Structures are given as structure tokens and as C-alpha cells.
Amino acid sequence: MARPTVNDIAEEAGVSLATVDRVLNGRPGVREKTVSRVQAAIEKLGYVRDVTAANLARQRRYRLVFVLPDVPAQFVDTLHEAIAESVSTSVVDRTDVRIVSFPNDNPHALVKSLRALSAADTDGVAIFAQETPHVRDAIARLKADGVPIVALVSDLPNTGRDHFVGIDNVAAGRTAGFLMGKFIGNTGGSVMVLVSSLQARDNVERRLGFDQVMAESFPAIEVLPSIENHDDEETTTRLVTEMLRKRPDITGIYSVGHGSQALVEVLRGHERRHAITLIAHELTRVTREALRDHLMDAVISQNVGHIVRSALRVLRAKSDGRDIVSSQERIRIEIVVRENLV
Amino acid sequence: MARPTVNDIAEEAGVSLATVDRVLNGRPGVREKTVSRVQAAIEKLGYVRDVTAANLARQRRYRLVFVLPDVPAQFVDTLHEAIAESVSTSVVDRTDVRIVSFPNDNPHALVKSLRALSAADTDGVAIFAQETPHVRDAIARLKADGVPIVALVSDLPNTGRDHFVGIDNVAAGRTAGFLMGKFIGNTGGSVMVLVSSLQARDNVERRLGFDQVMAESFPAIEVLPSIENHDDEETTTRLVTEMLRKRPDITGIYSVGHGSQALVEVLRGHERRHAITLIAHELTRVTREALRDHLMDAVISQNVGHIVRSALRVLRAKSDGRDIVSSQERIRIEIVVRENLV
DNA sequence: AGCTAAATGAGGTACGTACCTCATGTCAAT
DNA sequence: ATTGACATGAGGTACGTACCTCATTTAGCT
Structure with a gap:
């Protein structure tokens, strides 16, 4: 039997x-009793709105914006690629996507970018940024204007964002800790931890989860204080080299941040490279090569394609005032080792 | 600027x-010169066919069938659930899905089920089965009838199937081996390997990959010959108990097959449970609980939701004679440990 | 019973594409 | 110049839904 249409509902x-239409689209002017008659018919025939036909008739378009930092971290590049790809493949779902980049070290540039957006030309915004008072204000203004907002990758819990798309970073840190502990085993020693910035919420949460697991399950391994590299290559090279010299008992390195290029380079030339377990975040060209070359042991990653698609789905839903199926929007913490590297 | 339509193309x-329509849909009766004029206009305006409107007009429906074994393995249940979910959420894309189950131990039943299908009522078939001569013939008949076929989870390379949806099982076995070796570390000992059946291609491939890595990278660990359990719980319980008694040097168990219930139960009551590294395949209720309870250390899994959606996409494409974007149809080998268990 | 306001019906157009028919245009071979 | 084959145009209907207008019916009230 073919799929029932609105006409079948009307007849049933x-x-x-017109009445079926009023019920389906929540328009006023239908008695309670009639509403339930229609709903009974919908139930009985198993009617499901043909979304494609509906969208066609509705002539709806979603104008969505991604706001991304302009940092030299590979991970952000992969985000750009994922957005570009999802744009090209999803012309289908009536969505226009723009990308706005802001220089990471300049919070005013970000605020300025956000100020340029308004409900008049934007149906939703996905933001990857750190939470500062200025940013919080700018987001509040957008929200007041009625623009749905989702935080991307790093949460902005105190801004009133509608949703967070990304992994549970505490769990991601715990996963890194679990692998670090298991891989080092009863060799013991100490672990160096490298973060982009202690202002970055995702970094802090990962470090937290990592420390939890190391303390709970691998007390024989000493976890050293965080080294902050601010995504700067020279700083990383200098600090890592120094630390490796100072602490010859290092058996593990955990790279918490979004970039690992300089770290990998230092290790590539280091004599103890095979005695050190290296775990980093985000699957990029750099981490792929490091895995392949036996320099890195595991990568904790989040699928940027999933992140982008989820953000788009959520923003479209919020823009329509629809609910989201949160179980479907969960981003998995992926573990990548040499052998499952696609 | 709004998206261009066929009318814009015609004008341009x-x-x-009518001519634009003829060109777009490859209908005859258009001069070569005119075709290129139209294509130039399409290029210039960046026209992309509105697939939703096209499908609406075309009134196309895809009648697809999943053919699945009726075995008591949790993994097959999760496949059923994934299919059910994808049916309910994707009424959108004009697809009718049926599931045909066949008793796993009866190859004739499978052949009979396949015989019942034909191009008259089926636009594509996804099959999860082992490759036997009978099955090969039945698939050949379907293909001759013009029905696209994809193999699911376990490949059927010699049947002329159009596509395989599933993970690279050699790589999955290698991944299991990598983790097993790293987790056991320099403790050494021996590893028990449990397979569903040595007839099952996916099982054999996993075992192969596992052995490769163990031999290459962890020669100090002895890998024992496969124990075949034919997905039977009593057999598993008996053989595993016996082996654990005979070989007190066992430090690892690799469960290659689709079910791990009985194995987990045996281990749950075993005194050496915390001295044994347990790695299994497929994320199910059983393996989830085992991870949570510290009985299992890692699960190598394939996302059944992705598998089902990929199979549907591929079958629709093949049915239309369209090409698929194979990079988008790759199924990842997922590693799940206690800490990234959703 | 008569009135008013609310509820419902009838019928239309539109969205972008597919696919159909029939008329007319063009071109090359005779 | 005529013919015939082919190319193209013009215009239509359909898909399932949204949304509009206006007429008509119904229910609730005095």
C-alpha cells in the first residue's frame, strides 16, 4: 500500500x-474534537509528512554560519574541509553555509564578527571559541535577537548556547589516561602533559579526566604539571626538548591540544622515541604520519564530519523550533591506532 | 542569490x-551543439538539480531487502535494531525496507529466501551470509535478474556482489592484535583465540590479521590455535573452561566471533579474570557490561547504524545506475574501551 | 429563534522537477 | 522545391504539501 497523503487523512x-492542514501545521480555528479525529486518522493510516514535498512547498532555506578561529592548528583545517564537503553534498537540504574566521589572539575581532550577524540574514550560528566576557555578551545579543547558537568542540556553558556539539572532553581525557596507563604498563616512569592553553575549556577538561584515571588506576606513574605552548611551534620545541633532558624518566607524553606538529618533530629526532608512549588528540595529517611512523601510539579523535553535520541538523531544528533527538547528536570519542588508521 | 532552476537554465x-529537460535526463533528440549550450548554462549558473523536487515528481520508490541470519548472536540483534531505526527515520528518502531472516544452519533456507526475490518487487538486496556454492548461484541469479547486491559485514568476493559494506576484517584483527600486545606488554604468556566458525570469512580474516601483528610485533606472546564454538553457548563454556585449566599461562583472550555472552560468563566467575586481557568484537549489551565491569579491556566494533545507512545509500545509487563516493562509504574500525563507552 | 463568532469546506496557486503530447522549426538529401 | 527525419518549442499534468481567500455551516449564546 502506498504511503498515505494529506488527502487520505482528510477522507479518513x-x-x-484545509482542516487537516490546520491541524498538521498547528494553525488555529479547529475544535478540540476535530483535532483528535484528524489525529486518530493520522495514527490509523500511519501518516508521515513527506518532508521533501513540505520543504519544497515551504520554500524554506536555512542560512547558517560557522565561526572559527584562524589558528595554525591542523585540526581547524580539517574542520574547514569538513564544512566545505558538507556544503557540497548537502545542497539537498536547503542550507546555505558561510564561514567566518577570526584571529585567535584578538577577542575583539571575534566580537566584531559576531556583531555583524543578525536574525535578518542568519538562521543559526555554530561557534568554536573560548568563553570570555566579551564573547559571552556578543552571544547573548545574538540569542536575544532570536538566533540559535551551538558551541562547537569546546563548550560555552555560561553563554546560554542552545546546544554543544562535540565530545565529552573529560571522558576523552579519561580515555587517553586509560590507554596511557595500559600502554606504559608496569614500566612506570613519568608522563609529560602538553596543553594549548589553560584558558581553553576543552583542554582543561581533558587534563582533568586524564588525571582522574591516572590517579585511580595507575598510581605508579607520575603525571607532571601541564606545559602550556599556546599553539606555538618554537615554544613547544624549546619546552619539550628541555623537559626531555631534565626528566630522563619520562615514559609517556600526552598532547592535549589541537596541534602536535612541533612535538612530533622533536620526538622524531630523539633517541628515546621508541621508549616513550605518545598519545595525542585529533586525527590530522601530522598525527596520521606519526602513527604510521611508529612515533605515536594512539590518537583520541572526534569525527569532524559528524560534528559539522550534527551542528547543521541541530541549528536547522532549533531554527524551526523543533526538538532534536539528542541520542543521535552524540559525538563519539574515537580511538585511532596504527592498525585502524582507515 | 537564489538557487537557479531549470527555467533559468532554459533562459540562459x-x-x-523541454530541451533542458531532455539534456538533464539524457533523453534523445537534442543536437550535440545544443547539448553543450545547455551544459554551459548549467555550468555558468552553477545549477544543481533539486533532488527532493525531482524525487517528488518522479514518484520513485526503492524497495530494498536485508537478508540476515537468524542466529542467537547479539550483534545480529543490533543490526535489526539499526535497520528498524533507519526505517523509521528515513521514510524521507522514499525507501521501503524488508528484512528476510534465514536459519543460519540451513543453507537451503537461505537459497529459498533468495529465490523468492526478483527484480519485479525488489530494487536491491543487502546480504549477511557466508559464501557457499549454493549461495553463490542464488546471488548470480539475482544479479542476472538485474538486482543490485551488497554484501554486509562479511564479504562475498566471488559472487559478483556490487559492493561490500563493512570493515576491513584483516585490519580489525590487526587492531585487536596491536591492543592485545600493548596491553599484555612484557608480561608475556599465551593468548586464547575463540572463533565462531572457520567457514566464516570475516572470522578467518580477523584471525589472520591478529596473527600477523602478534608475530611481527609481539613475538614473546604465544598465540594458541583457534577454538571454534559455532556460536553455541554450551560449547563455549566447556571449551573455554577446559582451556583455562590446561593453560594457566593464558594472559589474553581474543574473541573473534559475533557473540561473547558465554565467554564473559565463564570469565566473570574465574579467579584469574583480572590477570587476563580480554578483547572482543562488536559493541552489544554483553560487551558493554563486560567493559563496564572491568572484565573486558577493549571492543573492536563496527557501527551498525553506519553500516545500514551505507548499504541503503549504495543500493539506491546502484539501482539508479549512479556512482557511489567510495570514500564516504568506508566503515571505520572502532575501538571502544571503558572510558569512551558513550 | 435569532444572532454572532468560531469552525469548516471548497478551491485555488505555488514550489521545482519529470514526463507527456502535439505543433512547428530546421536541415540535408533528393 | 519537396520530402522526411530530426530538433525544438509550447503547454500541459502530476507529485505532496503549504498557504491563501472566501463562502458556508455549526455551536454557543441571549
């Missing part, structure tokens, strides 16, 4: 098409 | 709508 309920 | 190319 003994009402006109 | 200086031809009528």
Missing part, C-alpha cells in the same frame, strides 16, 4: 483538506 | 524548458 477523518 | 541557454 471525514474533514476537508 | 536560449532554449526551451
Whole structure:
């Protein structure tokens, strides 16, 4: 039997098409009793709105914006690629996507970018940024304007964002800790931890989860204080080299941040490279090569394609005032080792 | 600027709508020169066919069938759930899905089920089965009838199937081996390997990959010959108990097959449970609980939701004679440990 | 019973594409 | 110049839904 249409519902309920339409689209002017008759018919026939036809008729378009930092971290590049790809493949779902980049070290540039957006030309915004008072204000203004907002990758819990798309970073840190502990085993020693910035919420949460697991399950391994590199290559090279010299008992390095290029380079030339377990975040060209070359042991990653698609789905839903199926929007913490590297 | 429509193309190319339609849908009766004029206009305006409107007009429906074994393995249940979910959420894409189950131990039943299908009522078939001569013939008949076929989870390379949806099982076995070796570390000892059946291609491939890595990278660990359990719980319980008694040097168990219930139960009551590294395949209720309870150390899994959606996409494409973007149809080998267990 | 306001019906157009028919245009071979 | 084959145009209907207008019916009230 073919799929029932609005006409079938009308017939089944003994009402006109106009009434069915009013019920389906929540328009006023239908008695309670009639509403339930129509709903009974919908139930009975198993009617499901043909979304493609509906969108066609509705002529709806979603104008969505990604706001991304302009940092030299590979991970952000992969985000750009994922957005570009999802744009090209999803012309289908009536979505226009723009990308706005802001220089990471300049919070005013970000605020300025956000100020340029308004409900008049934007149906939703996905933001990857750190939470500062200025940013919080700018987001509040957008929200007041009625623009749905989702935080991307790093949460902005105190801004009133509608949703967070990304992994549970505490769990990601715990996963890194679990692998670090298991891989080092009863060799013991100490672990160096490298973060982009202690202002970055995702970094802090990962470090937290990592420390939890190391303390709970691998007390024989000493976890050293965080080294902050601010995504700067020279700083990383200098600090890592120094630390490796100072602490010859290092058996593990955990790279918490979004970039690992300089770290990998230092290790590539280091004599103890095979005695050190290296775990980093985000699957990029750099981490792929490091895995392949036996320099890195595991990468904790989040699928940027999933992140982008989820953000788009959520923003479209919020823009329509629809609910989201949160179980479907969960981003998995992926573990990548040499052998499952696609 | 709004998205261009066929009318815009017609105007731009200086031809009528009918001609544009002929070009777009590959209908005959258009001069070579005119075709290129139209294509130039399409190029210039960046026209992309509105697939939703096209499908609406075309009234196309895809009648697809999943053929699945009726075995008591949790993994097959999760496949059923994934299919059910994808049916309910994707009424959107004009697809009718049926599931055909066949008793796993009866190859004739499978052949009979396949015989019942034909191009008259089926636009594509996804099969999870082992490759036997009978199955090969039945698939050949379906293909001759013009029905696209994809193999699911376990490949059927010699049947002429159009595509395989699933993980690279050699790589999955290698991944299991990598983790097993790293987790056991320099403790050494021996590893028990449990397979469903040595007839099952996916099982054999995993075992192969596992052995490769163990031999290459962890020669100090002895890998024992496969124990075949035919997905039977009593057999598993008996053989595993016996082996654990005979070989007190066992430090690892690799469960290659689709079910791990009985194995987990045996281990749950075993005194050496915390001295044994347990790695299994497929994320199910059983393996989830085992991870949570510290009985299992890692699960190598394939996302059944992705598998089902990929199979549907591929079958629709093949049915239309369209090409698939194979990079988008790759199924990842997922590693799940206690800490990234959703 | 008569009135008013609310509820419902009838019928239309539109969205972008597919696909159909029939008329007319063009071109090359005779 | 005529013919015939082919190319193109013009215009239509359909898909399932949204949304509009206006007429008509119904229910609730005095």
C-alpha cells in the first residue's frame, strides 16, 4: 500500500483538506474534537509528512554560519574541509553555509564578527571559541535577537548556547589516561602533559579526566604539571626538548591540544622515541604520519564530519523550533591506532 | 542569490524548458551543439538539480531487502535494531525496507529466501551470509535478474556482489592484535583465540590479521590455535573452561566471533579474570557490561547504524545506475574501551 | 429563534522537477 | 522545391504539501 497523503487523512477523518492542514501545521480555528479525529486518522493510516514535498512547498532555506578561529592548528583545517564537503553534498537540504574566521589572539575581532550577524540574514550560528566576557555578551545579543547558537568542540556553558556539539572532553581525557596507563604498563616512569592553553575549556577538561584515571588506576606513574605552548611551534620545541633532558624518566607524553606538529618533530629526532608512549588528540595529517611512523601510539579523535553535520541538523531544528533527538547528536570519542588508521 | 532552476537554465541557454529537460535526463533528440549550450548554462549558473523536487515528481520508490541470519548472536540483534531505526527515520528518502531472516544452519533456507526475490518487487538486496556454492548461484541469479547486491559485514568476493559494506576484517584483527600486545606488554604468556566458525570469512580474516601483528610485533606472546564454538553457548563454556585449566599461562583472550555472552560468563566467575586481557568484537549489551565491569579491556566494533545507512545509500545509487563516493562509504574500525563507552 | 463568532469546506496557486503530447522549426538529401 | 527525419518549442499534468481567500455551516449564546 502506498504511503498515505494529506488527502487520505482528510477522507479518513471525514474533514476537508484545509482542516487537516490546520491541524498538521498547528494553525488555529479547529475544535478540540476535530483535532483528535484528524489525529486518530493520522495514527490509523500511519501518516508521515513527506518532508521533501513540505520543504519544497515551504520554500524554506536555512542560512547558517560557522565561526572559527584562524589558528595554525591542523585540526581547524580539517574542520574547514569538513564544512566545505558538507556544503557540497548537502545542497539537498536547503542550507546555505558561510564561514567566518577570526584571529585567535584578538577577542575583539571575534566580537566584531559576531556583531555583524543578525536574525535578518542568519538562521543559526555554530561557534568554536573560548568563553570570555566579551564573547559571552556578543552571544547573548545574538540569542536575544532570536538566533540559535551551538558551541562547537569546546563548550560555552555560561553563554546560554542552545546546544554543544562535540565530545565529552573529560571522558576523552579519561580515555587517553586509560590507554596511557595500559600502554606504559608496569614500566612506570613519568608522563609529560602538553596543553594549548589553560584558558581553553576543552583542554582543561581533558587534563582533568586524564588525571582522574591516572590517579585511580595507575598510581605508579607520575603525571607532571601541564606545559602550556599556546599553539606555538618554537615554544613547544624549546619546552619539550628541555623537559626531555631534565626528566630522563619520562615514559609517556600526552598532547592535549589541537596541534602536535612541533612535538612530533622533536620526538622524531630523539633517541628515546621508541621508549616513550605518545598519545595525542585529533586525527590530522601530522598525527596520521606519526602513527604510521611508529612515533605515536594512539590518537583520541572526534569525527569532524559528524560534528559539522550534527551542528547543521541541530541549528536547522532549533531554527524551526523543533526538538532534536539528542541520542543521535552524540559525538563519539574515537580511538585511532596504527592498525585502524582507515 | 537564489538557487537557479531549470527555467533559468532554459533562459540562459536560449532554449526551451523541454530541451533542458531532455539534456538533464539524457533523453534523445537534442543536437550535440545544443547539448553543450545547455551544459554551459548549467555550468555558468552553477545549477544543481533539486533532488527532493525531482524525487517528488518522479514518484520513485526503492524497495530494498536485508537478508540476515537468524542466529542467537547479539550483534545480529543490533543490526535489526539499526535497520528498524533507519526505517523509521528515513521514510524521507522514499525507501521501503524488508528484512528476510534465514536459519543460519540451513543453507537451503537461505537459497529459498533468495529465490523468492526478483527484480519485479525488489530494487536491491543487502546480504549477511557466508559464501557457499549454493549461495553463490542464488546471488548470480539475482544479479542476472538485474538486482543490485551488497554484501554486509562479511564479504562475498566471488559472487559478483556490487559492493561490500563493512570493515576491513584483516585490519580489525590487526587492531585487536596491536591492543592485545600493548596491553599484555612484557608480561608475556599465551593468548586464547575463540572463533565462531572457520567457514566464516570475516572470522578467518580477523584471525589472520591478529596473527600477523602478534608475530611481527609481539613475538614473546604465544598465540594458541583457534577454538571454534559455532556460536553455541554450551560449547563455549566447556571449551573455554577446559582451556583455562590446561593453560594457566593464558594472559589474553581474543574473541573473534559475533557473540561473547558465554565467554564473559565463564570469565566473570574465574579467579584469574583480572590477570587476563580480554578483547572482543562488536559493541552489544554483553560487551558493554563486560567493559563496564572491568572484565573486558577493549571492543573492536563496527557501527551498525553506519553500516545500514551505507548499504541503503549504495543500493539506491546502484539501482539508479549512479556512482557511489567510495570514500564516504568506508566503515571505520572502532575501538571502544571503558572510558569512551558513550 | 435569532444572532454572532468560531469552525469548516471548497478551491485555488505555488514550489521545482519529470514526463507527456502535439505543433512547428530546421536541415540535408533528393 | 519537396520530402522526411530530426530538433525544438509550447503547454500541459502530476507529485505532496503549504498557504491563501472566501463562502458556508455549526455551536454557543441571549
